[in-house]
Structure formats: structure tokens, C-alpha cells
Amino acid sequence: MTEEIIIAGFGGQGVLSMGKILCYSGVMEGQEVSWMPAYGPEMRGGTANVTVILSDNKISSPILDTFDTAIILNQQSMDKFESAVKPGGLLIYDGNGITRHPEREDINIYRIDAAEEATKMGSTKTFNMIVLGGYLKVKKLYKLESVIKGLKKSLPERYHHMIPVNEKAIHRGLEIIKEVATVN
Amino acid sequence: MEEFVLMKGNEAIAEAAIRAGTDGYFGYPITPQSEVIEYLAAAKPHERTGMVLLQAESEVAAINMLYGGAGAGKKVMTSSSSPGISLMQEGISYIAGSELPCLLVNVVRGGPGLGTIQPSQSDYFQSTKGGGHGDYNLIVLAPASVQEMADFVSLGYDLAFKYRNPVMIQTDGALGQMMEKVKFKPQQPRSKKSPDWATTGKTPDRERIIITSLDLDPSRQERFNEKLQVKYRTIKENEVRYEKIQCDDAEYLFVAYGTSSRICQKSMQMAREEGIKVGLFRPITLWPFPYNEIREMAGQVEGMLSVEMSAGQMVEDVRLAVEATVKVDHYGRMGGIIPSSEEIVEALKQKIIGG
Incomplete structure (x- = not known):
């Protein structure tokens, strides 16, 4: 199994840490992982993205132009990465602030209104964990316990009291992700 | 552990x-x-x-x-x-x-x-x-x-x-x-x-240790250079280090180090899916450069593409290594752009296979 993912959105949405938790979940299950953030001028204007690769085998290039999965969390990222999903691949997006919804007909599209849900839950910081939960529902890559272990590894110890609320957010994501269109 | x-x-x-x-x-x-x-x-x-x-x-x-x-x-x-x-x-x-x-x-x-x-x-x-x-x-x-x-x-x-x-x-x-x-x-x-060569303070039982790169006497300076x-x-x-990946059956060769070598591994998989037998030679020591080991590959492959994020620097050492016995070309991007694995495969086709 090799899964090549782009996670893209605004800085501060937890894009990079979501990628890191996903990578650590993979490490917990003995996988090879790579995490390549955009840095420097690409970050200006408040956008952030990270390329995550999870694989049973040694990873070749950490830098990619096309992806199995795009997790898209703002309009700029939709404009940039919708076309980068491989045919038959997966696009997950949060509808919040999206003015042009995905138009591809050769990929699987799911929507997760995580920003709205995070506000309802009274914990906007868990936004990225809701999205992660939604992704894991569709892809079923890892056991939930590996993800929680990954979460523990990613968070500094002073934030470990936040793990239950993050776990709850992951569960909420599993519940609320909605299929928009699928091709396979 | x-x-x-x-x-x-x-x-x-x-x-x-x-x-x-x-x-x-x-x-x-x-x-x-x-x-x-x-x-x-x-x-x-x-x-x-x-x-x-x-x-x-x-x-x-x-x-x-x-x-x-x-x-x-x-x-x-x-x-x-x-x-x-x-x-x-x-x-x-x-x-x-x-x-x-x-x-x-x-x-x-x-x-x-x-x-x-x-x-x-x-x-x-x-x-x-x-x-x-x-x-x-x-x-x-x-x-x-x-x-x-x-x-x-x-x-x-x-x-x-x-x-x-x-x-x-x-x-x-x-x-x-x-x-x-x-x-x-x-x-x-x-x-x-x-x-024993370190300047840690002179003790009475030995001569003082002097560390310098200066010697105004040219003959002594020449002897030092010879040393x-x-x-x-x-x-x-003794210290040449390198890695050869899928070189055994290779008809073409990527030569790349660092990040470029990682991207070339993906290019190699893509080219092999199209039936192009390409291998990767990865210098690990850039100095000393693996001249002999690359020269040995010249007898086996039909061409080499040096892939670097530069205008073509290591390619000069690859050319020195093979001494014009096999076609060598360079592909690279500059100014902070990372080449994609797709464009490297294309460069291999155009510059080495078709070139």
C-alpha cells in the first residue's frame, strides 16, 4: 500500500500537525512515512500545505505533483489542487468558505463541514481532528488506537490533557463526513 | 533499544x-x-x-x-x-x-x-x-x-x-x-x-604546539602542500561512498545525489513501467567523487543523465569519470525549483535515449 496525500488550507488550521499525526499513526503500524511541508514564499498569503506519503515500502520522492488524496480546506487550495488528484482518487473538502465546489467527474468527492462542527463542539482547535476522522472513515488506513498513539507522539506532553477532546473530534469526523460523488 | x-x-x-x-x-x-x-x-x-x-x-x-x-x-x-x-x-x-x-x-x-x-x-x-x-x-x-x-x-x-x-x-x-x-x-x-596535536596548554615535558596555516618559507610550504x-x-x-539502485540490468543511468536522487528513484520506477531500463547511481561522498565506479558503469549503459538542482555542476565530474566513452548530459532546475519525476523521465528520453 502507498498513499500519497496533499493536505492544504490556511495557516493555523492545523494542516501541518494533521499530517504529522497521520505520519505517526503510520509509524505506529510499522509503515514508512514522509512529511514535506511547503515553506517560505509559498506560505505567504496565509496558505499552508503538506505532502504526506504513507507506504509499506521505502519512499522514493517526497515531492509530488499528483496525489491519491487531496484534503482541501480553503478556496485557494481547491483552485490549486483539485486538478492534482489522480483519476479515481479522493478529494475531501470542508464547505466552509468554498465558493467554487469541486467539478471533477473522475474522482471520489466527500465533504466534511468540520469548521462548523468544531464551532458547535465549542472547540475550534479540534477542527483538524474532525477532518482527520472523516479521512480515516473513507480510507480506513489505520486502527483508531494507532491514531491515538500517533496523536500522543505528536503532542508535547503539556498538551496531553487535550487528547480526550481530540479523540472525540476524530469520532465526530467519522460520523459527519458525507459522500458527494463517487466513481468507484 | x-x-x-x-x-x-x-x-x-x-x-x-x-x-x-x-x-x-x-x-x-x-x-x-x-x-x-x-x-x-x-x-x-x-x-x-x-x-x-x-x-x-x-x-x-x-x-x-x-x-x-x-x-x-x-x-x-x-x-x-x-x-x-x-x-x-x-x-x-x-x-x-x-x-x-x-x-x-x-x-x-x-x-x-x-x-x-x-x-x-x-x-x-x-x-x-x-x-x-x-x-x-x-x-x-x-x-x-x-x-x-x-x-x-x-x-x-x-x-x-x-x-x-x-x-x-x-x-x-x-x-x-x-x-x-x-x-x-x-x-x-x-x-x-x-x-596529541591539540593546543591545550604547554607542559614542561614537551615542546609547545603551534597550529597555523602560515609558513613564509616557500619550500617548507611546498612540502606541507605535498603532505x-x-x-x-x-x-x-579509502573513503569513496556511493549507492547503486537497480543498476544490474540498467541500459541507462541517472546520476544524482541528495533530494534529486530521491526524485530520480520515482522517475526510475516510472521509466521502468514503460520498459526503459534505467538505474540510479547515487554518490554519497561528493568528494572524494566515485570516478572509478561511474567509469565502470560506462561500459554497461548507453547513456547517463546527471540530475541536479543546478545549472550542471556534478555533470562535469561524471564527464571526467567516463572520459567521453558514453553519452552524458545534464538535467536540472535552478533558483529553488525542484524538478518533478515526470520531467526527469522526459529529459531522459529527449537528451539521452533520443538524443
């Missing part, structure tokens, strides 16, 4: 530096390698091993602090990125001319000048052909993964002390910023013993 952790390449260098028993790190922050000094500051190495961590007032100051520390027989290192490494060249030449060991890390960014902060490999000439003045060579190690970023710190010190020569780890912004899993070696204690060249020949004979 140490377990795997996820870390950026820059952070892995910093943690490996503490564990290798580094006595002193002297540096000045610059993107894309500032995580080295940031990690060290947060890790409080003075509490863990007594290691000195010092942010110098400039790169010029940092390299001269290395010169002093190395002269005292200590394990010392610095890290910087291209413009900062340029500032250090005078000191690097002095350290090489004084036959002192130290570890230098260049997390290369696009140039020339202040350039960009995105990844590049355009400092190959500077690292391998001099950079500073005079007939000297650095041993240059080129990691291609976060694990190698960590491993080459202790390897770098071993080589530096074995040959009393500065060693450079030449990497780039992509490897510095990316995270992979990495397993560290156990903590090594800092050495309590000083090498240096003997050392460099020994290094060339």
Missing part, C-alpha cells in the same frame, strides 16, 4: 550532534536550516552533555570559533545555508590549511547572492572544488534521507578526526524541512582526552 521518531532533517542533525558527543556548536541562524540551532536551544545540550551552544554575531565569527575549538582538539560543528557558508570560506581554508577536524553543514538554498530560501544543489562546486583559497579539499557527504542526516554527523566526525580534515555535510532545504522516521544512536560521552596531497590521495583511495 531506541525507537523511531518523526523529525525534520535539520532537527535530526541537531539531535545527532548532541548524541555524537559534540563539544561545541557555533552558528548563526539562516533559512532553511534555522531548526538546527532552534532545536539545540530547546534541547539544552549544556544540561545533557555539557556541550556548548553559541549563537555567534556572524558566520565569520562562528567559523573562527570553530577554528579555535578544533585547535584545542574539540569536536566542533556549525551549520548554515549557502550565503552563510560563502561568508565562512576564509575560515574553512584556514582550518583545512591547519589540518584541523570539524563538521560543517550546508543546507543549500538557491543562489547566487541572497538568492532564495528554497532548496537547491548549486553549491556543489563550492563544496567539492575549494570554495576558499588554496589547494585543499573538504570531505563532502551528501545525505538523501532524514536517517542519513542523523547518521552522517557521527560519520563526519569520525572522518574529520581520522584525517584531521574538515568534513562538510552538503544537503538542501527539502531534506532539512521534511520529516521522516529516524532512529538515533545511543548517547556518546564527550571525549575527555585531547589529541596534504598525500593525505587527499589516501582519502580518495
Whole structure:
């Protein structure tokens, strides 16, 4: 199994840490992982993205132009990465602030209104964990316990009291992700 | 047993530096390698091993602090990125001319000048052909993964002390910023013993030790240069390192190091799916360069493509290696652009197979 993912959105949405938790979940299950953030001028204007690769085998290039999965969390990222999903691949997006919804007909599209849900839950910081939960529902890559272990590894110890609320957010994501269109 | 952790390449260098028993790190922050000094500051190495961590007032100051520390027989290192490494060249030449060991890390960014902060490999000439003045060579190690970023710190010190020569780890912004899993070696204690050449204070039972790169007598200076060249020949004979990937049946060859070698591995898979038998030769030591090993491949393959994030620097060494017995060309992107695996396959087809 090799899964090549782009996670893209605004800085501060937890894009990079979501990628890191996903990578650590993979490490917990003995996988090879790579995490390549955009840095420097690409970050200006408040956008952030990270390329995550999870694989049973040694990873070749950490830098990619096309992806199995795009997790898209703002309009700029939709404009940039919708076309980068491989045919038959997966696009997950949060509808919040999206003015042009995905138009591809050769990929699987799911929507997760995580920003709205995070506000309802009274914990906007868990936004990225809701999205992660939604992704894991569709892809079923890892056991939930590996993800929680990954979460523990990613968070500094002073934030470990936040793990239950993050776990709850992951569960909420599993519940609320909605299929928009699928091709396979 | 140490377990795997996820870390950026820059952070892995910093943690490996503490564990290798580094006595002193002297540096000045610059993107894309500032995580080295940031990690060290947060890790409080003075509490863990007594290691000195010092942010110098400039790169010029940092390299001269290395010169002093190395002269005292200590394990010392610095890290910087291209413009900062340029500032250090005078000191690097002095350290090489004084036959002192130290570890230098260049997390290369696009140039020339202040350039960009995105990844590049355009400092190959500077690292391998001099950079500073005079007939000297650095041993240059080129990691291609976060694990190698960590491993080459202790390897770098071993080589530096074995040959009393500065060693450079030449990497780039992509490897510095990316995270992979990495397993560290156990903590090594800092050495309590000083090498016999170190300036640790004169005792009555021996002559004073003088460390200098200056000798105004040209005949003595020539003899010293001859001695240096003997050392460099020994290094060339013993320390060439490289990796060959899917070369056994290769009809074409990518030659690439660092980040480019990772991208080429993907290009190699893509080309092989189309039936093009291409292998990858990855120099691990950029100096000493694996001339003989690449020359051997010339008898087997129909052409070689040197892939670098530069205008074509290592390709000159590939050409020297094969001495015009096989077609050699270069493909690269500059200014901080990373080539895609697709465009490398296309370049192979156009420049080598169809060219």
C-alpha cells in the first residue's frame, strides 16, 4: 500500500500537525512515512500545505505533483489542487468558505463541514481532528488506537490533557463526513 | 533499544550532534536550516552533555570559533545555508590549511547572492572544488534521507578526526524541512582526552604546539602542500561512498545525489513501467567523487543523465569519470525549483535515449 496525500488550507488550521499525526499513526503500524511541508514564499498569503506519503515500502520522492488524496480546506487550495488528484482518487473538502465546489467527474468527492462542527463542539482547535476522522472513515488506513498513539507522539506532553477532546473530534469526523460523488 | 521518531532533517542533525558527543556548536541562524540551532536551544545540550551552544554575531565569527575549538582538539560543528557558508570560506581554508577536524553543514538554498530560501544543489562546486583559497579539499557527504542526516554527523566526525580534515555535510532545504522516521544512536560521552596535536596548554615535558596555516618559507610550504596531497590521495583511495539502485540490468543511468536522487528513484520506477531500463547511481561522498565506479558503469549503459538542482555542476565530474566513452548530459532546475519525476523521465528520453 502507498498513499500519497496533499493536505492544504490556511495557516493555523492545523494542516501541518494533521499530517504529522497521520505520519505517526503510520509509524505506529510499522509503515514508512514522509512529511514535506511547503515553506517560505509559498506560505505567504496565509496558505499552508503538506505532502504526506504513507507506504509499506521505502519512499522514493517526497515531492509530488499528483496525489491519491487531496484534503482541501480553503478556496485557494481547491483552485490549486483539485486538478492534482489522480483519476479515481479522493478529494475531501470542508464547505466552509468554498465558493467554487469541486467539478471533477473522475474522482471520489466527500465533504466534511468540520469548521462548523468544531464551532458547535465549542472547540475550534479540534477542527483538524474532525477532518482527520472523516479521512480515516473513507480510507480506513489505520486502527483508531494507532491514531491515538500517533496523536500522543505528536503532542508535547503539556498538551496531553487535550487528547480526550481530540479523540472525540476524530469520532465526530467519522460520523459527519458525507459522500458527494463517487466513481468507484 | 531506541525507537523511531518523526523529525525534520535539520532537527535530526541537531539531535545527532548532541548524541555524537559534540563539544561545541557555533552558528548563526539562516533559512532553511534555522531548526538546527532552534532545536539545540530547546534541547539544552549544556544540561545533557555539557556541550556548548553559541549563537555567534556572524558566520565569520562562528567559523573562527570553530577554528579555535578544533585547535584545542574539540569536536566542533556549525551549520548554515549557502550565503552563510560563502561568508565562512576564509575560515574553512584556514582550518583545512591547519589540518584541523570539524563538521560543517550546508543546507543549500538557491543562489547566487541572497538568492532564495528554497532548496537547491548549486553549491556543489563550492563544496567539492575549494570554495576558499588554496589547494585543499573538504570531505563532502551528501545525505538523501532524514536517517542519513542523523547518521552522517557521527560519520563526519569520525572522518574529520581520522584525517584531521574538515568534513562538510552538503544537503538542501527539502531534506532539512521534511520529516521522516529516524532512529538515533545511543548517547556518546564527550571525549575527555585531547589529541596529541591539540593546543591545550604547554607542559614542561614537551615542546609547545603551534597550529597555523602560515609558513613564509616557500619550500617548507611546498612540502606541507605535498603532505596534504598525500593525505587527499589516501582519502580518495579509502573513503569513496556511493549507492547503486537497480543498476544490474540498467541500459541507462541517472546520476544524482541528495533530494534529486530521491526524485530520480520515482522517475526510475516510472521509466521502468514503460520498459526503459534505467538505474540510479547515487554518490554519497561528493568528494572524494566515485570516478572509478561511474567509469565502470560506462561500459554497461548507453547513456547517463546527471540530475541536479543546478545549472550542471556534478555533470562535469561524471564527464571526467567516463572520459567521453558514453553519452552524458545534464538535467536540472535552478533558483529553488525542484524538478518533478515526470520531467526527469522526459529529459531522459529527449537528451539521452533520443538524443
